[in-house]
Amino acid sequence: MADGAYWWQLLVLAYRGIRAQRMRAFLSAFGVTVGIAAVLAILAIGEGAREQVLKQVEELGMNGILVRSAALENDPAARRPAGPGTLRLADADRLERSSPQIEAVAPLSESWTTAAAGDREVRARRVGTAPAIVVANKLSLAVGRFLAADDSRQRRAVCVLGADVAADLFRFTSPVGRRVRIGQRSFQVIGVLAPRARLTGDRAIARGHDVNRDAYVPLEAVAPSGEMRDGWPLTGISILVRDRSSVTGMAGLVRSVLERTHRGRRDYEVVVPLELLEQRRRTQRTLGAVLAGIAALSLLVGGVGIMNIMLATVMERTREIGVRRAVGATSHDIALQFLAESGMLTFLGGASGLVLGVSAALALRFLGGWPVRITFSTAAGVLAISVVSGLVFGLYPALKAAAADPIEALRYE
């Protein structure tokens, strides 16, 4: 109980010491404030970016593997079906049979075109595919039904529209049962997908589908006539692996199967979101180390300022140190008094840095639209770090104060 009173009084003493020199305290703690604010803002941005990547990978599916035709990928002007040597439906069939770990394989034959209904016309991506796509790409339906095996067998001219395409073409009526002209052909709408949020630009981990602008039709309905089924060209193959732990292994299998059938020609690429995520994590770890370095440096600069000011404070209060020693303070008591003061100084500096950093992060979010995030542990962590830096950099001045000879301190002018 009495010890609680002792600590409390040390804190009160520290606070009054700081208040007595408000301007000086502000200036000396300013370095800590700016350092902490910068660190916090950077952490908030990093945390926000990481969360977004996670969300996106979740959407792409951590269990997914995407094979893309490289000929189409490398030539953005080419929106026609891929030329000879790229992916074929036979590749998809072979991959489907390659391992029981593969849950679903969906062939993709994508092409940008227009979709029209009545007097409305919008850009859309026609995706010729198989019913398995609903599993492989984790699509969810808003209304109607999805493509069925029977639609493929019968080569039915039916389609399932992405949410944006449906909304643009049919503002006030239900699309199901209506007809839509996709490219040169007419299709009957059998279902509409639920809208899905999507990330774009630098923050996207991999180019995914903008599902909302897709129109899914049976591959059989858009396949070139007069060509063998095995030879139907594809722009991509979407694969879902049963178990996350075997994604890397399956990616290896997919690569080796394609390498064999394509005889070593790299006219395709294999995109594995899980691997991309791991890559992103490695980059972030490096970035984290750099940030930690900057943080340490800024705290070092701030801390040296604190040490400097505490040395001046100790010097000014030499007489007070003598008096306190004379009336019963141990050198330990004296050291604690100055440590409490430097710790409180950097705590106040860190707390203002926290306010400043949070404000900066919020400004970035609301004015710049950045995905920032500040966790409680981040805030508590920076405060703890600021106090610790005060104790570390206040140690030398405090020990110097403690080592002063009482009599000489009393005579100090």
Added chain:
Amino acid sequence: MSGPPLAALHRVHKSYRVGAEPLEVLKGVSLAVGEGEFVAIMGPSGAGKSTLLHILAGLERPTQGDVRFGDVSLGGLDDRSLARLRNREVGFVFQAFHLIPRLSVLENVEVPLLYARLPLAESRRRALEAIESVGLAARRLHAPAELSGGERQRAAIARALVNDPALILADEPTGNLDAKTGNEVMEILARLNDQRKAIVVVTHNDAVSAFARRKLSLEDGTFVG
């Protein structure tokens, strides 16, 4: 007098190194202060009076010789125990008052109680009591700079007696005061002596030493006469 004296010096030497030459300030001084005594140590400046008082208070260690407080020899005490002795057993009054400028009278008087690890309420009660006993209750919230010299010294005396020590040491307590206020301060010390507190006062002022019942002269590091 029976039993050991309250505080005693036995053949105490103290020398300082000034440049290359050692300067011997005390040359084998012995002194015993009994309970309730009032001792004045006189002598010209530079005679070693202050050093003697510091050694008696446990603020400085002798180069040679023994200092005892009751049964305890200070030579064997560490920093912590010496601080405890200064805190509980001795009250020190300085010529220059040595109040902490940014603290009020009340807070200055509470300083020794902080190191006695007293609970806050008890600390406040005792400090107010000490301030009242020197007649400064109305001034308790003032800063030292707002007080007269006599008031400052009374505040310092309140601080010296707040932990109820058996021995009060005063180093030229009236040196910075005019004759009238000096006399008032000595009256307070005399009253404390009446309450069985032992007082040792260092001075070169006869008006001050007149309050003491025992007078000693220190010259060039030894007692004379």
